[in-house]
Amino acid sequence: MKSTVFRDMVKPVLVLTVICLVAAALLSFVNGKTAPVIDENARIKADATRREVLPGANSFTEVDCDLAALDITGAYKEDSGLGYVISSAHKGYGGDVTVTVGISPEGQIVGLNVDVPAETTGVGSKAGRADYVARFIGLSGDSSSVDTISGATYSSTAVKAGVDAALAAFGKIR
Amino acid sequence: MKDKLKIFTNGIFKENPVLILLLGCCSVLAISVTVSGALGMGVALTFVLVCSNVVISLLRKIIPDKVRIPCFIVVVATFVTLVQMVVEAYLPDLHSSLGVFLPLIVVNCIVLGRAELFASKHSVGDSFLDGLGMGIGYTIVIVGIAVVRELLGNGTIFDQRIIPEGFQIGIISQTPGGFMMFGFAMALLIYFLGKKGKKFEPRIGCDGKCGSCSANCESRITDLPKDEPAAEVKA
Amino acid sequence: MNGIAKLLLITFSMIFTENYVLVQFLGICPFLGVSKKLDSSLGMSGAVIFVMTLASAVTWLIYTFVMVPLGLEYLSTIIFILVIAALVQFVEIVLKKYMRGLYDALGVYLPLITTNCAVLAVTLLNIENNYNFLESVVDGLTAGVGFGLALIIFSGVRKALERAKPPKCFEGLPITLIAAALTSMTFMGFVGIADKLFG
Numbered sequence: 001m002k003s004t005v006f007r008d009m010v011k012p013v014l015v016l017t018v019i020c021l022v023a024a025a026l027l028s029f030v031n032g033k034t035a036p037v038i039d040e041n042a043r044i045k046a047d048a049t050r051r052e053v054l055p056g057a058n059s060f061t062e063v064d065c066d067l068a069a070l071d072i073t074g075a076y077k078e079d080s081g082l083g084y085v086i087s088s089a090h091k092g093y094g095g096d097v098t099v100t101v102g103i104s105p106e107g108q109i110v111g112l113n114v115d116v117p118a119e120t121t122g123v124g125s126k127a128g129r130a131d132y133v134a135r136f137i138g139l140s141g142d143s144s145s146v147d148t149i150s151g152a153t154y155s156s157t158a159v160k161a162g163v164d165a166a167l168a169a170f171g172k173i174r
Numbered sequence: 175m176k177d178k179l180k181i182f183t184n185g186i187f188k189e190n191p192v193l194i195l196l197l198g199c200c201s202v203l204a205i206s207v208t209v210s211g212a213l214g215m216g217v218a219l220t221f222v223l224v225c226s227n228v229v230i231s232l233l234r235k236i237i238p239d240k241v242r243i244p245c246f247i248v249v250v251a252t253f254v255t256l257v258q259m260v261v262e263a264y265l266p267d268l269h270s271s272l273g274v275f276l277p278l279i280v281v282n283c284i285v286l287g288r289a290e291l292f293a294s295k296h297s298v299g300d301s302f303l304d305g306l307g308m309g310i311g312y313t314i315v316i317v318g319i320a321v322v323r324e325l326l327g328n329g330t331i332f333d334q335r336i337i338p339e340g341f342q343i344g345i346i347s348q349t350p351g352g353f354m355m356f357g358f359a360m361a362l363l364i365y366f367l368g369k370k371g372k373k374f375e376p377r378i379g380c381d382g383k384c385g386s387c388s389a390n391c392e393s394r395i396t397d398l399p400k401d402e403p404a405a406e407v408k409a
Numbered sequence: 410m411n412g413i414a415k416l417l418l419i420t421f422s423m424i425f426t427e428n429y430v431l432v433q434f435l436g437i438c439p440f441l442g443v444s445k446k447l448d449s450s451l452g453m454s455g456a457v458i459f460v461m462t463l464a465s466a467v468t469w470l471i472y473t474f475v476m477v478p479l480g481l482e483y484l485s486t487i488i489f490i491l492v493i494a495a496l497v498q499f500v501e502i503v504l505k506k507y508m509r510g511l512y513d514a515l516g517v518y519l520p521l522i523t524t525n526c527a528v529l530a531v532t533l534l535n536i537e538n539n540y541n542f543l544e545s546v547v548d549g550l551t552a553g554v555g556f557g558l559a560l561i562i563f564s565g566v567r568k569a570l571e572r573a574k575p576p577k578c579f580e581g582l583p584i585t586l587i588a589a590a591l592t593s594m595t596f597m598g599f600v601g602i603a604d605k606l607f608g
Binding site: 196197199200201203204243244247248251252254255258259274277278280281282283286345348349350351352353354356357358360361362364365368 | 431432433434435436437438441483484485486487490491494523524525526529530533534537576577578579580582583584585586587589590591593594596597
């Protein structure tokens with residue numbers, strides 16, 4: 001009788017618990033190894049993007065602004081006064097389109113990086129092409145003078161929204 | 175020796191998980207846009223499949239029948255998370271091109287299906303060979319479809335331009351193209367099998383009644399102890 | 410984007426422009442498996458909508474209030490799949506006991522849902538997209554509705570397909586996949602509508 005109870009009730013729970021514990025231990029060990037690498041990768045990538053959109057920039061300090069209200073994901077000030085880098089994410093076709101804008105102290109766009117989600121190669125990727133991105137350079141105020149692209153309207157609208165949000169945020173924090 | 179070879183090649187030809195057993199088609203359709211992504215997915219799946227097969231085969235005498243499905247899920251999910259972390263840390267490009275389909279290997283019926291149908295009943299060595307064969311069978315199909323889709327849809331292979339810009343057929347790398355190419359691949363298989371005088375018998379679904387791969391696993395993972403689900407809840 | 414507009418955008422994109430089945434390739438297996446008949450499509454859709462909504466809510470709460478404080482974000486795949494498995498069992502018991510009518514309609518489809526990749530995907534994507542609680546629930550609900558829509562439309566397509574006579578080697582599944590391709594092509598048209606509505 002007692003052994004039946006053990007076999008039917010205790011053993012299954014025990015085995016499952018042990019497997020879960022071993023799994024958790026293994027994963028936390030691997031996570032300890034990989035998490036710093038992942039963070040470092042993200043930092044290097046973000047830093048590289050910021051330098052790319054603000055030529056000559058060295059180091060950045062994060063600026064506090066009302067992030068959520070303007071859909072801003074990050075705002076940074078260049079330490080030597082070259083300007084600001086503001087990134088913003090808007091929904092495009094197949095996911096968020098992340099736009100990182102470099103803005104001079106006078107409020108002109110000096111650089112722009114567009115990150116279109118990779119899953120839907122083809123659709124929307126035109127919005128990330130260099131010739132389209134280049135049309136935003138030199139703008140200030142808003143992006144109304146740049147048209148959306150037919151065939152990638154949804155994503156190019158997201159790019160424009162991102163640029164507008166960044167410019168609006170710039171107006172607030174400068 | 176011949177038996178071992180048979181276990182290994184079984185997954186590649188006779189019971190190819192994708193084209194014959196029709197398992198795990200979601201990731202095949204979604205990831206076959208680029209050859210490099212498809213190759214990455216194939217390797218990731220093969221790794222998970224081999225590891226989970228070996229571990230489950232090792233534990234097959236210890237795991238009580240009642241909680242075997244939760245146990246299998248935990249083992250598979252552990253290896254998937256492991257792959258996820260390593261890929262994110264060391265191959266960030268691959269990580270972004272696989273997206274959500276990397277964690278979704280957990281519910282890929284090839285893995286759970288092999289755990290239930292093979293690894294829980296066979297020795298460690300055989301399970302290893304079975305996992306490897308199935309993984310390679312999956313990889314061959316996904317890479318094959320990806321070669322066609324990337325070449326025609328984007329004009330490139332491994333990001334090397336082969337067809338000049340402007341001559342590619344965009345829709346092939348989009349969603350409809352995925353369904354279409356998979357359909358063509360299957361039709362091609364049926365055509366060649368027909369020529370050889372063999373009949374195509376996709377073992378779809380529960381004895382072919384419903385081609386749902388979730389049904390496929392579940393109907394064999396099957397008779398979940400319906401009256402005693404408590405063990406699973408505790409998981 | 411403010412709250413309601415974002416919810417509307419989630420609704421529209423989950424049902425049409427980013428339909429799980431026909432655009433994102435999630436949940437293909439049940440899509441090909443149970444879409445043969447209209448009533449099984451309806452039953453499966455109902456079960457998926459139900460579980461997806463519930464799973465979105467539960468996993469969001471667990472993630473935000475248990476996993477984040479404990480620093481266990483990296484275990485999300487493993488915890489979510491166990492939560493979904495447990496949830497499906499739990500729903501089955503509750504329905505069986507208290508809502509017999511609903512159980513009779515959805516019961517047979519429930520056990521199939523644990524391995525439906527669309528359910529795990531919706532919970533993982535909620536977290537990845539930084540949705541709040543309400544957005545997650547709406548995302549789960551509308552993703553399920555989109556799944557159901559695809560299934561129901563496609564069951565109609567398959568009905569018509571039964572009368573078609575394709576070349577020998579296309580009979581059965583291949584021609585079904587080609588029909589799925591054409592159905593998914595129609596969904597690409599919705600992108601233009603999304604532009605006008607939310608652009």
